[in-house]
Amino acid sequence: MSLCRWLLTGAVLLAVILALAPAADTPTWKLQEPFSQTWTTTTTVTVKVPGKEDVKQKMTSDLGVTWTPAQGMGKGDPKQSLKLRIDSYHVQAEGATKLEFNSSAKPDPANPADALLRPLVGAEFTFTREGDKVTVVPPEAALAKLPGEARERVKALLTEGTLAAMYDLAFPAKLPQKMGEKTGQTRTVGLGSLGDFTNNTSYTYQSVTDGKITFTCGSTLTYTPAMNSKDYPVKSFADLKTEGTLVFDTAAGRLTSVTVSAPEAARKLNLLVGDQETLVDVVLTYETRMVAKESGKPNVSKDKEGTDKPKDKDKAKDAPKDKDAPKDKDKDLKKDKDESAPKDKDKAKDKE
Numbered sequence: 001m002s003l004c005r006w007l008l009t010g011a012v013l014l015a016v017i018l019a020l021a022p023a024a025d026t027p028t029w030k031l032q033e034p035f036s037q038t039w040t041t042t043t044t045v046t047v048k049v050p051g052k053e054d055v056k057q058k059m060t061s062d063l064g065v066t067w068t069p070a071q072g073m074g075k076g077d078p079k080q081s082l083k084l085r086i087d088s089y090h091v092q093a094e095g096a097t098k099l100e101f102n103s104s105a106k107p108d109p110a111n112p113a114d115a116l117l118r119p120l121v122g123a124e125f126t127f128t129r130e131g132d133k134v135t136v137v138p139p140e141a142a143l144a145k146l147p148g149e150a151r152e153r154v155k156a157l158l159t160e161g162t163l164a165a166m167y168d169l170a171f172p173a174k175l176p177q178k179m180g181e182k183t184g185q186t187r188t189v190g191l192g193s194l195g196d197f198t199n200n201t202s203y204t205y206q207s208v209t210d211g212k213i214t215f216t217c218g219s220t221l222t223y224t225p226a227m228n229s230k231d232y233p234v235k236s237f238a239d240l241k242t243e244g245t246l247v248f249d250t251a252a253g254r255l256t257s258v259t260v261s262a263p264e265a266a267r268k269l270n271l272l273v274g275d276q277e278t279l280v281d282v283v284l285t286y287e288t289r290m291v292a293k294e295s296g297k298p299n300v301s302k303d304k305e306g307t308d309k310p311k312d313k314d315k316a317k318d319a320p321k322d323k324d325a326p327k328d329k330d331k332d333l334k335k336d337k338d339e340s341a342p343k344d345k346d347k348a349k350d351k352e
Helices: 002-020 112-120 140-144 148-157 160-170 312-318 324-351
Strands: 035-048 055-071 079-095 099-102 124-130 133-137 182-190 196-209 212-224 234-237 240-249 254-273 276-295
Touching (some): 079 112, 112 148, 160 182, 240 276
Antiparallel strands (some): 055 079, 079 124, 124 133, 182 196, 212 240, 240 254
């Protein structure tokens, strides 16, 4: 009777444990250690103005970041808090506007982009999510290093809304929990006198293989101009639609890759030039990719001059192999001993 009771108790406990443990096909965040990501974005824009030559612009950027979990990110946690550090940044623009900046290169006082972007490398942002609300603490110390006018421009772009939208892409709040399920979220990004952007995003649970869940996503970005704004000439802009794929590793408990793109399409843009409205076509393509790296491994390690430090592994490879030294020393001692042996023998014979 006692044995039956113990077996029954054990079976109940096992059932409870299995019920509480996250399933291998469920996206459950398990972030406890720092981890790094690289975000690569490519944008091409062609503006077609009636009666004028087309204006073309292409921009590519590589952003390396490290996330450090501070609180939450587990199942049922009401509050999530992570710190983001910018490890590296490389941006290149070609076309109507040309510029290049690489944080791995030495500082270049003659490059205007260097003075604007280098202070942001090493900067840290703290993100906290509670429900659908995301609050951001910006790196005031890094922003204070920027020139006055540039500082205000960067602050206008790095608003809580734009940073929250980036956070949503890296850590979606409402991922579907089972095959075929679809969820969605909406976020409005306010840019003051530039107007507002409202992003409606949907996620669909497509498949799971070896603990890796594939989601597809689609979003519609709608622009609303600011009322009576004289600072920004855009009066209307057709919706921008994107589509993408996300891969969630259930063992790591996080997204390991994200790809979002906007297929090439012409969109109507209504500009106010002077007192006259002009309707132009904007042909835009956009793609951003995220690849996660191993936990605790930052993207780039730099010395004080801004150049990459040699890897410890390479140092070890180039260093002399000390373990071979004792062997060579022992070999030499043995050789000396063998050579001296006959001499000692002859001395003993002479003595006799």
